[in-house]
Amino acid sequence: MNLEALLKHPGLWKGRQQHDGKETISTGYPALDAVLPAHGWPLGALTELMVAHEGIGEFSLLLPSLDALTRQQQWVALVAPPHIPYAPALINAGISLERMLIVDPEKDTTESDKNAFWATEQLLRSGVFSAVILWATKNSNERQQRRLQLAAEHGKAWAVCYRPQQTAKTSSPAGLRMVLQHSDHGMQIDIIKNRGGRLHSLTHTTPSATSPDNTGQITPLPEKPHTEKNAAKNIKTPLCSISPLKTYETRTKQ
Amino acid sequence: MKPEQNNNKASSKSTHKQQSSTEQTRPPSGKSKQSTSARPKGNHLWASLYLPDLLLDTMQNSEEIPVAVIERKNNRQQIRSCNHHAHEAGIFMGMALNSAYAILPALTVVEYNAEQEAILLRQVGEWAMQFSSIVCLHPPNHVLIEIAGSKRLFESFEILAALIQQELATLGYSGLMGIAPTPLAANLLARANIRRGIVQVQKLPYVLSELSVSYLELAPDTLEGLRRSGMRKIGNLLTVSPASLTRRFGPACVKYLDCLLGRHPDPRTPLRLTDFFERSLDLPLEVHDTNALQFATQRMINELAAFLVAHDNGVNMFTLTLRHEKLDDTQLQLRFLQATSQARHLHRVLSEQLAQTTLPAPVSGLHLLADTFSEIERDAADLFVKSRRQQNSFGEVIDKLCSRLGHDALYTLSTVDDHRPEKAWKKSAPESRQDRDSNWPDRPLWLLQQPRPVTPALWQRLSLEGDAERIETGWWDNTDVRRDYYLYRDDRGTRYWAYRQRGKSNELFIHGIFS
Numbered sequence: 001m002n003l004e005a006l007l008k009h010p011g012l013w014k015g016r017q018q019h020d021g022k023e024t025i026s027t028g029y030p031a032l033d034a035v036l037p038a039h040g041w042p043l044g045a046l047t048e049l050m051v052a053h054e055g056i057g058e059f060s061l062l063l064p065s066l067d068a069l070t071r072q073q074q075w076v077a078l079v080a081p082p083h084i085p086y087a088p089a090l091i092n093a094g095i096s097l098e099r100m101l102i103v104d105p106e107k108d109t110t111e112s113d114k115n116a117f118w119a120t121e122q123l124l125r126s127g128v129f130s131a132v133i134l135w136a137t138k139n140s141n142e143r144q145q146r147r148l149q150l151a152a153e154h155g156k157a158w159a160v161c162y163r164p165q166q167t168a169k170t171s172s173p174a175g176l177r178m179v180l181q182h183s184d185h186g187m188q189i190d191i192i193k194n195r196g197g198r199l200h201s202l203t204h205t206t207p208s209a210t211s212p213d214n215t216g217q218i219t220p221l222p223e224k225p226h227t228e229k230n231a232a233k234n235i236k237t238p239l240c241s242i243s244p245l246k247t248y249e250t251r252t253k254q
Numbered sequence: 255m256k257p258e259q260n261n262n263k264a265s266s267k268s269t270h271k272q273q274s275s276t277e278q279t280r281p282p283s284g285k286s287k288q289s290t291s292a293r294p295k296g297n298h299l300w301a302s303l304y305l306p307d308l309l310l311d312t313m314q315n316s317e318e319i320p321v322a323v324i325e326r327k328n329n330r331q332q333i334r335s336c337n338h339h340a341h342e343a344g345i346f347m348g349m350a351l352n353s354a355y356a357i358l359p360a361l362t363v364v365e366y367n368a369e370q371e372a373i374l375l376r377q378v379g380e381w382a383m384q385f386s387s388i389v390c391l392h393p394p395n396h397v398l399i400e401i402a403g404s405k406r407l408f409e410s411f412e413i414l415a416a417l418i419q420q421e422l423a424t425l426g427y428s429g430l431m432g433i434a435p436t437p438l439a440a441n442l443l444a445r446a447n448i449r450r451g452i453v454q455v456q457k458l459p460y461v462l463s464e465l466s467v468s469y470l471e472l473a474p475d476t477l478e479g480l481r482r483s484g485m486r487k488i489g490n491l492l493t494v495s496p497a498s499l500t501r502r503f504g505p506a507c508v509k510y511l512d513c514l515l516g517r518h519p520d521p522r523t524p525l526r527l528t529d530f531f532e533r534s535l536d537l538p539l540e541v542h543d544t545n546a547l548q549f550a551t552q553r554m555i556n557e558l559a560a561f562l563v564a565h566d567n568g569v570n571m572f573t574l575t576l577r578h579e580k581l582d583d584t585q586l587q588l589r590f591l592q593a594t595s596q597a598r599h600l601h602r603v604l605s606e607q608l609a610q611t612t613l614p615a616p617v618s619g620l621h622l623l624a625d626t627f628s629e630i631e632r633d634a635a636d637l638f639v640k641s642r643r644q645q646n647s648f649g650e651v652i653d654k655l656c657s658r659l660g661h662d663a664l665y666t667l668s669t670v671d672d673h674r675p676e677k678a679w680k681k682s683a684p685e686s687r688q689d690r691d692s693n694w695p696d697r698p699l700w701l702l703q704q705p706r707p708v709t710p711a712l713w714q715r716l717s718l719e720g721d722a723e724r725i726e727t728g729w730w731d732n733t734d735v736r737r738d739y740y741l742y743r744d745d746r747g748t749r750y751w752a753y754r755q756r757g758k759s760n761e762l763f764i765h766g767i768f769s
Contacts, residue, residue: 052746052747053746053747053748054700054748054767054769055700055747055748055749055750055767055768055769056746056747056748056749056769057747057749057768057769058769059699059700059769060699060768060769075648081700082700083700083701083702083703083766083767084679084700084701084702084703085667085699085700086675086679086697086698086699086700086701086766087667087668087669087678087679087680088669088678088679088694088697089694089697089698089699090667090699091669091693091694092693092694092696092697093699097666097667097668097669098666098668098682098685098686099666100666100667101652101664101665101666101684102664102665102666102667102681103655103659103663103664104663104664104665105659105663106659106660106663115658115659118658119655119658119659122651122654122655123651123655126650126651128647128648128651129651181747182746182747182748183747187747
């Protein structure tokens with residue numbers, strides 16, 4: 001196998017893969033776009049969001065991009081959402097509901113997890129959907145994540161998988177991994193894997209934390225990006241991901 | 255396609271010289287060719303459409319480009335037929351394709367395909383059923399329309415004939431028409447381009463005797479034999495005694511002439527416009543697993559797809575019945591979001607559904623019935639033009655998912671104008687259009703299926719945020735709601751939408767989660 005062939009191997013990723021900037025979906029937050037190598041959510045790759053507790057703003061984070069996609073008449077899908085995605089709130093966020101498919105396999109059966117993964121993979125592979133968001137249960141394993149990553153590559157789609165925070169410890173083939181947790185200022189975003197880019201920590205401030213009047217519009221405030229040097233150190237709770245993260249940082253600097 | 259092109263094309267056909275009806279020998283007795291009284295009751299009158307170049311016709315479009323149909327003969331590719339523009343450039347029937355390209359490099363060619371031609375002929379036949387209830391196919395190039403029965407509806411058969419030819423031209427086909435009391439004579443007149451119809455059987459020999467024998471639908475070696483024996487016109491042939499004709503050319507020739515002149519009955523099977531598709535298959539060996547069934551269904555599905563294409567229709571639903579020797583049949587219903595006629599898609603959905611099926615007993619036979627059709631949405635592809643890599647259509651993906659997860663598992667959302675939070679949304683079928691709604695008050699992204707009472711442990715961790723919202727409605731349908739909604743945040747950052755029921759206990763219920 002020569003070097004060219006080796007570089008094309010899907011299992012191999014290059015440390016500083018250049019993104020052409022065309023195939024990207026803006027996150028809607030300039031500060032977050034700035035730290036992502038694609039200047040937005042990566043297309044053709046899996047984004048893993050590891051959430052400490054539900055309800056901290058982990059879904060709101062995606063709304064600006066889902067809003068933009070559905071308004072461009074692109075299809076997005078929510079697979080196995082944990083509760084009813086509430087139409088009035090989605091309308092408030094500007095989403096065109098007729099472009100958002102809900103895939104809701106029967107819950108609490110032996111097949112439900114398998115079906116949710118299968119459906120996500122099919123939707124990603126189809127090339128019809130621009131974004132597919134899966135709420136995975138604890139049972140998701142690396143092999144399944146790899147399949148999602150490959151399906152996203154195949155369909156040039158943006159795959160998002162919500163996973164429990166514990167899974168941050170395990171390795172994953174995803175191109176972008178973020179740990180989302182609550183902080184005093186809002187939701188803290190720790191990027192623990194950023195293919196082709198640096199690692200960062202950011203804070204996402206939800207409107208209700210700052211504005212007491214609650215206008216009803218979800219208007220995300222711009223994040224306050226921490227300086228790159230302090231990014232890793234700023235993770236407050238002792239996350240398992242800190243130590244491998246530091247070694248990565250030093251390695252790239254050398 | 256424009257009618258004038260058909261005229262061009264018809265005139266370009268060197269083999270079918272137009273012969274004016276005035277040149278024909280008039281039978282002395284023929285005065286009133288239209289009179290029904292002259293025609294014994296119950297007799298047929300056939301209008302034959304001669305469609306020599308169905309394939310060529312489908313190739314032509316409004317642009318004036320030279321097109322030709324080619325065929326492989328004697329190990330070389332040659333021109334089978336060509337249109338007016340190609341003919342003017344010097345291309346003729348039987349010319350080698352290479353020579354044709356040398357004259358006219360811009361020539362567009364398509365290879366002759368008998369199956370395709372048969373499909374087209376049937377399409378014309380089914381189209382012709384708007385004029386008559388009796389339409390017969392006479393492959394490869396004739397459609398026979400019985401017009402005696404339709405005459406009353408269309409005043410006279412001339413008007414009907416003109417209408418048929420006009421409609422055929424708008425359909426984009428160039429055809430010649432002949433009208434005669436026997437199917438074969440009608441065919442003959444159409445091929446000879448005799449525009450004048452013959453109503454009475456007795457007149458047939460007079461009119462036909464002047465025509466060249468080359469129009470007869472006889473075997474090529476019979477025609478060659480006739481030519482060699484110096485018989486140029488049909489009249490020459492009619493003077494020969496049947497016995498010597500049989501001796502010379504076999505019984506088929508005499509039988510043909512008898513049918514042609516109405517001396518012998520020539521029954522035809524009318525085309526039936528089926529509005530359903532049905533196929534049965536008895537399996538030679540009982541099948542135990544669904545994989546083997548997929549193989550067995552392949553042919554049926556291909557035929558279904560061909561049927562749909564011929565009808566220019568798509569299928570929304572079909573039923574596959576698996577017959578068991580001792581148990582009741584297993585019925586599989588396959589539904590499609592968008593009507594489809596693609597064999598590939600039909601196969602895929604069927605195999606997905608078969609994979610989900612557990613066979614209660616070995617399968618001994620199959621039965622497929624499709625009777626719900628609708629037009630295929632031609633603009634379906636426009637709905638997702640922007641998707642980057644179009645490998646499947648939206649409908650195909652949805653059908654595939656539905657066949658495994660069930661139809662209830664896939665939906666889109668829409669809002670309902672109702673103040674009760676649990677009634678302010680509903681599920682809709684994918685691809686249903688929705689009105690863009692106005693603003694709603696601040697609402698959580700997640701609504702819980704069932705409101706959840708706040709446990710004392712959680713209550714300890716909650717802190718109130720913002721103002722309360724009172725929702726008091728629904729008294730008219732006995733599901734009235736009297737609630738005060740609050741925003742709570744717990745110490746882990748989760749924001750809840752919770753309510754207390756007014757006038758009832760002080761208990762707090764979580765109804766939604768801001769996420």
